[in-house]
Amino acid sequence: MxxxxxxxxxxxxxxxxxxxxxxxxxxxxxxxxxxxxxxxxxxxxxxxPPEFNEVLRRIVNEDTPGTHRYMPNGGFPDARAAVAKQLAAESGVPFTGEDILMTVGAAGALNVFLRSVLDRDDEVVIIAPYFAEYIFYIQHQGGVVREAQCDKNFMPDIASLKSNLNEHTRAVVINTPNNPTGVIYPESVIAEIGEALQEAEERFGTEIYLVSDEPYRKLIYSDDPYPFIFKHHVRSVVATSHSKDLGLAGERIGHIAVNPADPGKVDLMDAATFALRTLGFVNAPALMQRVVAEIQDATxxxxxxxxxxxxxxxxxxxxxxxxxxxxxxxxxxxxxxxxxxxxxxxxxxxxxxxxxxxxxxxxxxxxxxxxxxxxxxxxxxxxxxxxxxxxxxxxxx
Ligand SMILES: Cc1ncc(COP(=O)(O)O)c(C=O)c1O
CATH class of the missing domain: 3.90.1150.10 (Aspartate Aminotransferase, domain 1)
Structure with a gap:
């Protein structure tokens, strides 16, 4: 065949x-x-959570004309604004709806991001242990995978990360809380990763994105605040979804959030919107956008x-x-x-x-x-x- x-x-x-x-x-x-x-x-x-069914039923019962039509590829402006408001409250970073793109889950978010930044044979570094699908996402979008190692506590081995950065590196993907280990990288580790990327950018005269895949961000069992990446590297992007925190894995709803301080964010959002459209997603599911916009603080x-x-x-x-x-x-x-x-x-x-x-x-x-x-x-x-x-x-x- x-x-x-x-x-x-x-x-x-x-x-x-x-x-x-x-x-x-x-x-x-x-x-x-x-x-x-x-x-x-x-x-x-x-x-x-119960809020989900309540909002879903209400929206369906409203029978508002146009509910199920196409919308701007990046998502309903209201949904993007609602995600931005919640993320700003959690992270202290001033997100607006312009920095958010509604996606088909975290998997869709990662593929859209990778399609937006990768040229043929550009490299993306992932850190073991990693979600195995990353390899295929990167390869599908024309990239080459490089694997950095972890230490015995499953924290990134920074020396190994540095040795995998070169003039071809376009992005480093981290995942915390991590699948498969459940560990959360502390702020100090995120800071070290940020420094390694900045050093490499200077050495090679390139730009490298730090991508944090965060579908488990709200499934946390410690009281420590979640260490966001944004202040540690300006070219930073979060890819996430409500698959786990709202139990909506089958509904395929997530988003990309681009650091508002990223000097390249307008280009990146344009490219990501184009990628979302032409990878065949077209837009994130309309009904789910409407529902999750109203329950951003639920888990x-x-x-x-x-x-x-x-x-x-x-x-x-x-x-x-x-x-x-x-x-x-x-x-x-x-x-x-x-x-x-x-x-x-x-x-x-x-x-x-x-x-x-x-x-x-x-x-x-x-x-x-x-x-x-x-x-x-x-x-x-x-x-x-x-x-x-x-x-x-x-x-x-
Ligand atoms: C680390 C990680 N990233 C991404 C995904 C994809 O999740 P989604 O359902 O949001 O596409 C998963 C799913 O299990 C995952 O474990």
Whole structure:
């Protein structure tokens, strides 16, 4: 079949995801769905907050003519202004609607941004462990991926970041709270990243964007203020969505926010609006723009995810797993008891517990556990976790 070579290679590189999915289906068929404990997906569990349904119903019932038509590609001015107002209140940065572009989720936001800044063979640096789809987004938009490493606390290794910056670097993408680790980069780390970018810009006479992918920004379990990137690098952009904080993953609504102080922001917004239109998105979903504009200060009940984090972290560490306690998102990233994380994930699978190997996030030697599932699934998985660890220990003697 005449499909693109590039897409064929990309599909092969990620075929393990499909294989895992198929094996999970097979296990469910054999053992019954209730006996398979699937902690492999990042599908938000919590329903949207009540405000969402109230506003949605009201808007639908209003039957206002034109509700479902096209609008300016960047989104309804009211929706952009509402997002700007909330982001300004949270970050202390004076955003206006002009700095916001409504997008088809964070994935759409990232693709639009990358399409806007990349010429062929320009480089984008991502920092391990990373959301694996970044690789495909960057390649789709004509870029080349460079991977910087992290330290043992999953913080960016700044020396590794610096060694990956060169005259071809157009952007560095960070993700905090992070998928798969749940760690949040503190302000000091963001500052170091900003300094590294400014040094590189000066050395190479180029401009480099810092892009922060923040779909988990409101799923935070510490009281510390969230460290925004804007004051640490002038060419900075946030890509985010309401997939997780409002539980709207299937509705595909998000935005790009460009630093109001960025001297290139008008060009970037023009390019991003063009990219949004011509990548085939045309605009973000109209109905969702209208709804989220009215509930910018609402969030799912984060305490539910916190309880699951506390339960699962305590349970796994009590069993003897070694794991950093995450401050955000809904994942744990324990060390794999076998040095081969794929083998360990297979061992867990044989105990009917489904997780994802760290190699899929650019960080072998670990595995990802999603705790955004019902409590019964978390509880039911513990037997398999215990047996798998015992089995490794007995082999190691
Ligand atoms: C780190 C990260 N970025 C982006 C996305 C894409 O999210 P969205 O649904 O907003 O497109 C995800 C989804 O899981 C994610 O984990």
């Amino acid at each position: 005449a499909i693109s070579e590039k897409v064929r290679e990309q599909m092969e590189a990620s075929s393990w995801i499909r294989r895992m999915f198929e094996e999970g289906m097979e296990l469910r068929r054999i053992h019954g769905a209730e006996n398979v404990f699937d902690l492999s997906l990042g599908n938000p569990l919590l329903e949207p 799912v009940d984060v305490s539910e995810y916190r309880k699951k984090r506390d339960f699962m972290y305590a349970a796994l560490t009590d069993l003897g797993y070694s794991c950093i306690r995450p401050d955000g998102a809904f994942y744990l990233f324990p060390e794999s008891p076998l040095s081969d994380d794929v083998k360990f994930v297979q061992l867990l699978q044989s105990k009917l517990v489904l997780t994802v190997p760290g190699v899929g996030f650019g960080t072998p030697g670990y595995f990802r556990v999603s705790y955004c599932v019902e409590d019964s699934v978390l509880e039911g998985s513990l037997k398999g976790f215990a047996e798998a660890l015992d089995e490794v220990r007995s082999i190691e003697g």
